[in-house]
Amino acid sequence: MFAATKISSPLCLLLLCLTAQPTLARHRRKLHLRADPDSSIGDVVAPRNLSPFQVSIQNSHKKHKCSGAILSKDWIVTTAHCMKRAKVSNYSIVTGTQTLGAKDSRIGVYKIEYVIPHPHFDKPKKANDIALIRTHRSIEFNSLVKDIKCLGSPLPRDSLVMHTGWSWRKGVAEKEMRGVYHRVIPYGECLSYFESRVRNPIGPGHMCLNLPKDKDYCLKETGGLLVHKTKLAGLSSFGAPCANGEPVIATRISFYYDFIRTIMKGCVRCTHEYGFEARFFDL
Known part of the structure; x- marks a missing residue:
C-alpha cells in the first residue's frame, strides 16, 4: 500500500503497469505501494483530481x-x-x-x-x-x-485496485478524499474469515480485498470506488467496522x-x- 518501504519485484511490476496508464498516471506515481501484508493501511489524502468520476x-x-x-x-x-x-x-x-x-x-x-x-x-x-x-x-x-467505464471481466488474485472514498479516519482530514491500494485475495481465503459468522456470506458477486490491521482505520461508507487501471472494478460493500485484519468485501462490477x-x-x-x-x- 502506501509507504516509503522497500517493495518486491512482482509488486514493482504491477505498480509500473498501473502507473503506465494514461488516465490518472501522474497521480499514481505519487502513491507508493506497501508490500508488507501485516503493515498498517497506508492510506493518504488523495492527490488533486485523482477520482473525477466519484460522487x-x-x-x-x-x-x-x-x-x-x-x-x-x-x-x-x-x-x-x-x-x-x-x-x-x-x-x-x-x-x-x-x-x-x-x-x-x-x-x-x-x-x-x-x-x-x-x-x-x-x-x-x-x-x-x-x-x-x-x-x-x-x-x-x-x-x-x-x-468511468466498467470492468467487464473478473480480476485474478493479487491484482491491485485503488480504493478512494471519504470518512475513513476520525479527526484526520475527515472531509478529504483518501486513497489506498488493496490486493484482490482468492475466494477460499476470503470465505474462511466469514463462513462461521454470516450465513451465505460470500458469493460470485463479491470481490475480496486484503485489509491489514489498523486500529485507527474505520470505514464508515459504502460505495467507495475500486479502480483497476482505468476501469471501475468494484464498490466497497461490507466488512469489519474497523480494520482488524479481516478482508473488506466489495461488489464485483464485472458480475453485474x-x-x-x-x-x-x-x-x-x-x-x-x-x-x-x-x-x-x-x-
Whole structure:
C-alpha cells in the first residue's frame, strides 16, 4: 500500500503497469505501494483530481452518506445498501469534489429522479449490493467531473485496485478524499474469515480485498470506488467496522456488467420511483 518501504519485484511490476496508464498516471506515481501484508493501511489524502468520476451522495443536511461512480451523464452506480432506507427525494448527488463542503464553480449538485436497486439485493444476506441512480438532469462534465467505464471481466488474485472514498479516519482530514491500494485475495481465503459468522456470506458477486490491521482505520461508507487501471472494478460493500485484519468485501462490477448495461440502455425514462420499492428489471 502506501509507504516509503522497500517493495518486491512482482509488486514493482504491477505498480509500473498501473502507473503506465494514461488516465490518472501522474497521480499514481505519487502513491507508493506497501508490500508488507501485516503493515498498517497506508492510506493518504488523495492527490488533486485523482477520482473525477466519484460522487458524494448526501442527505438533506448535506451530510455525506456514501460514494458512487459516474457511468454516464445520466447514471450513477452505488451500493443498494446506500439507498435502502433513503427517501431519495431528500438526497442529492455532488460531483467534482474531493473536499466535502468545498466551493468551486465546477462542483455540481443534482437531484435523484429514481433509484433501481438489484431485484435480489440482500437475498441471500449481503448479496447483490448494487443500485443504479438516474439523475434528474444530465451531469455536466468538466475538468473535475468525468465518467468511468466498467470492468467487464473478473480480476485474478493479487491484482491491485485503488480504493478512494471519504470518512475513513476520525479527526484526520475527515472531509478529504483518501486513497489506498488493496490486493484482490482468492475466494477460499476470503470465505474462511466469514463462513462461521454470516450465513451465505460470500458469493460470485463479491470481490475480496486484503485489509491489514489498523486500529485507527474505520470505514464508515459504502460505495467507495475500486479502480483497476482505468476501469471501475468494484464498490466497497461490507466488512469489519474497523480494520482488524479481516478482508473488506466489495461488489464485483464485472458480475453485474449486464445488469448495468441493460438498465442504462433499456430504461432511459422509467416511471419515477422515489422510494426503495422500485419497479425492478429482473434479469
